[in-house]
Amino acid sequence: MTRPAVTTAAPALDASFLDALRAAVGAAHVSIDDEQRRQYGMDALKKGRPADVVVHPGSPEEVSAVLAACSAHRVPVVPRGGGTGYTGGAVPTAGGVVLALDRLDRILEIDELNLLAVVECHVITGDLQRAVEAVGLFYPPDPASLATSTIGGNVAECAGGPRAFKYGVTKRYILGLEAVLASGEIIHTGGKSVKNVVGYDLTQLLTGSEGTLAVITKVIVRLIPLPPTQVTLRASFVDIGAAVAAVTNLIRARVIPSALELIDADSLEAVARQLETRALAPPGTGAILLLEVDGLEQAAREEARRVDQSCREAGATEVLVAHDQATRDELWRVRRALSTSLKVLAPLKINHDVVVPRGRVPELFALIARIRRDYRLLIPCFGHVGDGNIHVNMLLDPADEDMIARSHAAEQVLFEGVVALEGSISGEHGIGFSKLPFLHLELTPIEIDLLRRIKAAFDPLNILNPGKVFPPQTDGGAP
Amino acid sequence: MTRPAVTTAAPALDASFLDALRAAVGAAHVSIDDEQRRQYGMDALKKGRPADVVVHPGSPEEVSAVLAACSAHRVPVVPRGGGTGYTGGAVPTAGGVVLALDRLDRILEIDELNLLAVVECHVITGDLQRAVEAVGLFYPPDPASLATSTIGGNVAECAGGPRAFKYGVTKRYILGLEAVLASGEIIHTGGKSVKNVVGYDLTQLLTGSEGTLAVITKVIVRLIPLPPTQVTLRASFVDIGAAVAAVTNLIRARVIPSALELIDADSLEAVARQLETRALAPPGTGAILLLEVDGLEQAAREEARRVDQSCREAGATEVLVAHDQATRDELWRVRRALSTSLKVLAPLKINHDVVVPRGRVPELFALIARIRRDYRLLIPCFGHVGDGNIHVNMLLDPADEDMIARSHAAEQVLFEGVVALEGSISGEHGIGFSKLPFLHLELTPIEIDLLRRIKAAFDPLNILNPGKVFPPQTDGGAP
Numbered sequence: 001m002t003r004p005a006v007t008t009a010a011p012a013l014d015a016s017f018l019d020a021l022r023a024a025v026g027a028a029h030v031s032i033d034d035e036q037r038r039q040y041g042m043d044a045l046k047k048g049r050p051a052d053v054v055v056h057p058g059s060p061e062e063v064s065a066v067l068a069a070c071s072a073h074r075v076p077v078v079p080r081g082g083g084t085g086y087t088g089g090a091v092p093t094a095g096g097v098v099l100a101l102d103r104l105d106r107i108l109e110i111d112e113l114n115l116l117a118v119v120e121c122h123v124i125t126g127d128l129q130r131a132v133e134a135v136g137l138f139y140p141p142d143p144a145s146l147a148t149s150t151i152g153g154n155v156a157e158c159a160g161g162p163r164a165f166k167y168g169v170t171k172r173y174i175l176g177l178e179a180v181l182a183s184g185e186i187i188h189t190g191g192k193s194v195k196n197v198v199g200y201d202l203t204q205l206l207t208g209s210e211g212t213l214a215v216i217t218k219v220i221v222r223l224i225p226l227p228p229t230q231v232t233l234r235a236s237f238v239d240i241g242a243a244v245a246a247v248t249n250l251i252r253a254r255v256i257p258s259a260l261e262l263i264d265a266d267s268l269e270a271v272a273r274q275l276e277t278r279a280l281a282p283p284g285t286g287a288i289l290l291l292e293v294d295g296l297e298q299a300a301r302e303e304a305r306r307v308d309q310s311c312r313e314a315g316a317t318e319v320l321v322a323h324d325q326a327t328r329d330e331l332w333r334v335r336r337a338l339s340t341s342l343k344v345l346a347p348l349k350i351n352h353d354v355v356v357p358r359g360r361v362p363e364l365f366a367l368i369a370r371i372r373r374d375y376r377l378l379i380p381c382f383g384h385v386g387d388g389n390i391h392v393n394m395l396l397d398p399a400d401e402d403m404i405a406r407s408h409a410a411e412q413v414l415f416e417g418v419v420a421l422e423g424s425i426s427g428e429h430g431i432g433f434s435k436l437p438f439l440h441l442e443l444t445p446i447e448i449d450l451l452r453r454i455k456a457a458f459d460p461l462n463i464l465n466p467g468k469v470f471p472p473q474t475d476g477g478a479p
Numbered sequence: 480m481t482r483p484a485v486t487t488a489a490p491a492l493d494a495s496f497l498d499a500l501r502a503a504v505g506a507a508h509v510s511i512d513d514e515q516r517r518q519y520g521m522d523a524l525k526k527g528r529p530a531d532v533v534v535h536p537g538s539p540e541e542v543s544a545v546l547a548a549c550s551a552h553r554v555p556v557v558p559r560g561g562g563t564g565y566t567g568g569a570v571p572t573a574g575g576v577v578l579a580l581d582r583l584d585r586i587l588e589i590d591e592l593n594l595l596a597v598v599e600c601h602v603i604t605g606d607l608q609r610a611v612e613a614v615g616l617f618y619p620p621d622p623a624s625l626a627t628s629t630i631g632g633n634v635a636e637c638a639g640g641p642r643a644f645k646y647g648v649t650k651r652y653i654l655g656l657e658a659v660l661a662s663g664e665i666i667h668t669g670g671k672s673v674k675n676v677v678g679y680d681l682t683q684l685l686t687g688s689e690g691t692l693a694v695i696t697k698v699i700v701r702l703i704p705l706p707p708t709q710v711t712l713r714a715s716f717v718d719i720g721a722a723v724a725a726v727t728n729l730i731r732a733r734v735i736p737s738a739l740e741l742i743d744a745d746s747l748e749a750v751a752r753q754l755e756t757r758a759l760a761p762p763g764t765g766a767i768l769l770l771e772v773d774g775l776e777q778a779a780r781e782e783a784r785r786v787d788q789s790c791r792e793a794g795a796t797e798v799l800v801a802h803d804q805a806t807r808d809e810l811w812r813v814r815r816a817l818s819t820s821l822k823v824l825a826p827l828k829i830n831h832d833v834v835v836p837r838g839r840v841p842e843l844f845a846l847i848a849r850i851r852r853d854y855r856l857l858i859p860c861f862g863h864v865g866d867g868n869i870h871v872n873m874l875l876d877p878a879d880e881d882m883i884a885r886s887h888a889a890e891q892v893l894f895e896g897v898v899a900l901e902g903s904i905s906g907e908h909g910i911g912f913s914k915l916p917f918l919h920l921e922l923t924p925i926e927i928d929l930l931r932r933i934k935a936a937f938d939p940l941n942i943l944n945p946g947k948v949f950p951p952q953t954d955g956g957a958p
Contacts, residue, residue, distance in 0.1 A: 113837065114836045115730065136733055171680065172647070181925075187929065192902075195906035198921050199910070200684060200688055200692075201637070202929070204683030207680065209679055224735065225734070251592060252591075254615060254704035295778060296778045296781055298778060298781065299775045299777060299778035356672065357671040359593050422670060422671050423671075426675075428676060431676075446660075446664045446666060447681075451679055454933060
């Protein structure tokens with residue numbers, strides 16, 4: 001049984017290796033200056049180790065040459081998209097090369113007849129969406145980072161977002177990939193057809209593999225017709241239980257909203273403070289739901305009617321309905337302001353993207369209430385309640401050692417709790433290195449060992465983003 | 480690099496091995512009688528080799544015990560569902576055990592709130608559909624075999640069907656699996672949430688792996704609300720080109736029908752003969768489209784109107800529209816009668832499920848016309864034109880050696896042609912052993928080698944369905 005060799009530290013970046021990198025991509029695209037090394041050693045997690053060298057390849061062939069050099073010199077290499085990840089997936093843990101893919105940023109083809117687009121990995125997700133919407137098509141996945149995150153990064157992490165409840169996460173829109181193996185070999189997976197059962201589904205295996213199996217350089221994305229009509233609703237409830245009852249009602253009414261976001265009282269208060277308003281919701285509001293339905297006009301109106309009724313039957317104290325873009329934007333303002341509002345409340349915000357089966361969301365909130373009390377922490381929560389994917393935000397002061405210790409204990413209880421509720425410790429952000437200590441709560445040693453063997457099948461030298469997804473072999477447990 | 484050991488022949492089924500099987504599942508569930516061995520040595524391909532022994536486990540634990548025994552004795556083991564496959568995936572090529580999963584046939588849970596069902600692998604697909612439709616839910620994948628094929632088999636092959644254009648193939652509806660590795664270890668992948676990015680996506684990797692990586696014993700399927708209204712349309716055209724133009728029109732009109740089936744003139748004639756009617760379509764019809772739209776009533780009616788207009792603008796000579804079930808059934812009759820009608824025309828029908836990007840379907844039909852002429856073969860075609868997935872049926876007489884030789888030459892030209900059209904040699908049926916000689920047309924040696932290494936990561940002894948999906952290691956090319 002082959003296992004990955006453990007690469008624990010970068011070899012000295014000797015002159016011959018740097019020469020090989022310069023030969024691969026041109027000297028102008030190899031950087032060892034401190035500012036770049038630091039910048040590319042950090043993502044949204046705000047923890048990491050500087051790169052030893054940052055390389056910007058300009059083609060799949062140059063990616064191949066860089067990886068061949070890294071293989072020959074046994075140097076770890078970390079592929080990087082927009083650097084917006086929350087779990088350290090795009091930053092080095094053992095030094096080495098950061099492979100910055102920012103030069104591979106072209107939309108190569110938007111094929112209206114075949115309902116697909118072919119893009120290089122570093123196309124910004126929001127840019128792709130605008131480009132296809134201009135011709136009446138739709139790329140649904142909408143991670144909150146879409147203004148700066150890339151399609152390649154979204155594929156590597158299998159990004160989600162509010163629309164996933166109706167439309168599904170990134171993996172459902174990926175038809176094929178061009179990718180470069182650690183050895184430098186270029187492979188193509190899937191293709192331009194929705195149906196393809198020739199060989200194992202490497203497209204789906206690479207999607208969500210966090211840059212540990214191959215470097216994704218090109219993506220064939222599936223598109224669908226752009227729904228012509230959207231209706232947005234915002235409903236206020238006295239507590240989480242009533243909001244979840246509304247969700248239950250609308251599923252019974254057989255409506256799948258294109259967005260279904262829950263915001264709890266703490267989050268709401270933070271936003272109100274930030275926006276300097278007291279009028280976000282009626283007094284006594286303990287939770288709000290933001291809902292959106294879409295489709296042909298008649299269908300969207302009928303679904304909006306059912307949503308309205310489902311909320312009122314669950315005891316909503318207010319239901320606002322918006323048909324035009326300006327009013328829709330106004331209803332979404334509270335959700336859009338959330339992330340920055342929470343950051344004002346504390347110097348450090350740790351966002352845990354736990355997920356439970358939808359029906360167990362009330363149990364998840366009961367668990368969080370216990371954690372708030374037992375560990376004396378401020379934990380505003382919001383998220384994609386349609387998927388059961390709730391962002392649990394621990395607001396912390398890094399200077400307060402006792403608080404940090406309490407937060408670590410609280411994380412453990414949270415993750416054990418979601419697994420006990422048949423949930424998962426990560427719905428969107430991946431494992432990276434920050435969630436490694438908790439992987440064993442969800443996967444058995446046999447399953448983790450299987451992941452390691454798959455890793456070895458792709459990357460026997462363990463040079464590709466080492467120290468991510470699963471713990472190193474040596475200790476067999478926490479990293 | 481670990482490679483699968485090559486198991487070329489079953490060891491003698493000695494008494495100690497048979498004792499181990501009887502201990503695993505009970506003597507009543509181990510059969511070595513000729514009739515069962517023959518029956519379980521054949522699928523819809525009608526080629527294969529009898530099993531040495533047929534074992535019927537009654538639980539995942541019994542599957543585990545059988546696999547552990549096979550590992551210990553290095554005996555090949557072939558998992559089998561409904562036996563409806565077209566590529567020999569469920570039949571032994573090297574003797575050994577056929578693992579008949581027919582006792583694992585319970586629907587364990589239909590969870591309306593979480594929009595999912597948990598089923599054992601041998602639940603018949605059509606039975607699951609009826610059970611969930613009874614509570615207003617919908618499991619869309621609809622392979623033609625759904626009255627006899629199983630969910631586990633559908634997952635192993637990633638089955639498609641007419642609805643895949645709008646709703647997607649089997650993989651899009653699989654949330655999680657229980658599976659048994661070749662070593663006997665039981666693993667669980669995914670779960671009850673739509674979002675889960677913990678570890679590699681083994682759920683999707685096992686889906687479509689044709690029983691070569693693990694034995695699937697339990698499946699968590701995702702359900703959606705049952706669309707309340709369906710409208711069926713049947714449009715006649717003078718030739719394939721006009722029918723494809725209608726498809727282009729309706730994609731421009733941003734309609735994605737829930738079914739979009741094309742039937743060519745040869746197929747139509749065969750059905751007319753079988754149904755003893757001349758009134759299937761107007762005189763001079765060269766192709767018909769069967770279309771279905773679904774959704775809320777208002778939306779379905781609007782989409783039906785757009786479909787009707789798209790067909791007329793492409794020159795349809797007749798468009799029939801059916802809103803009620805009886806008339807819809809009548810329109811579908813021609814499609815349902817196709818398979819048996821073709822079988823009457825020749826003793827042997829080889830159904831190739833090639834796929835090309837939708838926009839290249841006219842080029843595919845031009846290729847098929849050339850093949851018909853050059854190789855003097857009867858090749859009626861029909862299929863899922865929305866996906867570009869066309870069933871190319873070669874009607875043959877096995878007693879006519881020259882015809883069989885011509886058909887082999889024609890297959891090669893067909894498969895080379897679809898790959899040149901950016902297509903795939905199999906959209907639904909998989910590789911099994913019958914398409915092994917053509918795998919290298921679509922995948923590079925590097926890609927095939929990667930599949931082998933993944934296989935070795937799961938099944939280092941190569942006991943699990945050996946000789947399927949990719950050629951054995953020894954010759955590195957055709958099997």
